[in-house]
Amino acid sequence: MLQLDTTYTAATLPENDNVNPYAFSVALNGSWFISKGAMIAYYGRIDFEAVAAFASREAWVAAQFSSPIYVQDWVVANGQGKLLLADRGYDVNSYDIDAGNLTIKATNLLAFDAGLELKQSIVPGFVTLIGTGKFLASSNGPVIFKEPPFRADPEALLGWADCPAPSHHHDAAWMAANMMAAAQGMFGRVSGEERQFDFTGAGVILLQSSETTRSDPATLRLIESQAAVLPVQQKQTLAQRLAAEVQQSQQQNR
Amino acid sequence: MGQLRADGRVLHVDLQGETIRARTGSMVAYEGKVDFKSAGMGGGGGFRAALKQRVAGEGLSLMEVSGAGHVMLAEDGQYVTRVELNNETLTVEADSLLALTQGLQTDVKFIGLQNLSNGQGVATTVVSGSGEVALLSDGPMIALGVQGDEVFVDPQAYVASQGNLQMNLISGVSWRTFVGEGNGEAFTQRFTGQGVVFLQPAERGA
Known part of the structure; x- marks a missing residue:
């Protein structure tokens, strides 16, 4: 495989599609929100500006990006061109939301178009995208899709769509052993598997096939x-x- | 078809009496009668290259592989890409060079403090002449052509560039917005001219 016989140019790079499983080419014509560090290359006339600075000029940004704690980690890419995005050699996939919502681990969200609105999820470390548009997410290994009822390891959990936010589930044996300790306000972790996210209702759960997460x-x-x-x-x-x-x-x- | 054949994360080398140079310690298997020995000072580039490397911290360590047989080379499960040079130059980070055939020279070129932001050296390795080069990348390599237009690349994803390219560093106002917590790009490399820029879908040091 991999004889390098394709040399891409601005014209031949894919339009909103993967270049390979680990890199995605966005045909930019307008504005996208990009996670800092996700850009690996670009052709064309594209300006990158901090979300906060951009919002001071364009009022719509503040409405679309509704999460003060993530503002520093994002920039707005604005202009025309081809934008290549990647994340540590992880699998990169694009997803379309059609008048829906999806919640995803913030560190795995690479980019989303301005048709989507970002809000901070109630679950720490997760953000919710609402509206109609395209977003890019990275995963360590291919994404696995599951339907509730389902319990997920918090490290492997990538996100969920259409179902209610999960509740914590603690392993029964671990609970019994730690009741006393918990009453005293101390928590211990034993196997690393005693805490899970419990999903109920109808929807889709996304998992990555690894438990490595980025800080x-x-x-x-x-x-x-x-x-x-x-x-x-x-x-x-x-x-x-x-x-x-x-x-x-x-x-x-x- | 040349002497080097890239197959995913392995480079196959067919030798019939020729000598190639390869990254020291990259041999994973071979058959036939093949000799491996250190390429000597400066990765075979001679005393001047060795001195420049020492000064620049561009650590190129190569071995000479000669004989008749079949050799397989690999490094840390990185992807291998084969590039042909026809009386051209290829600029590459020493860490990303896996092998090169006879007829190619290596040298060290000072490029200033441009890569200061990501801890890479102030110098880079230049391969020139005619032959085949095998490059390493974290993830499958992406080649971006430059034909009179321009391409902007994140220094942490940059691996190599081939042809008649000019590179300068952009640290414009809009780029400073990337600086902050985490691994934002403080600078970007801008390539103009005629050639190909190779990059990997992963950021070094991320």
């Missing part, structure tokens, strides 16, 4: 914003616990 820079911002609602005393408790944890892990690394 999400927005997690810290998310927790920070949530911790803001705590009263001062509880903030202090949280700070002490975190400090103790950091100290412990530093000692272990020594």
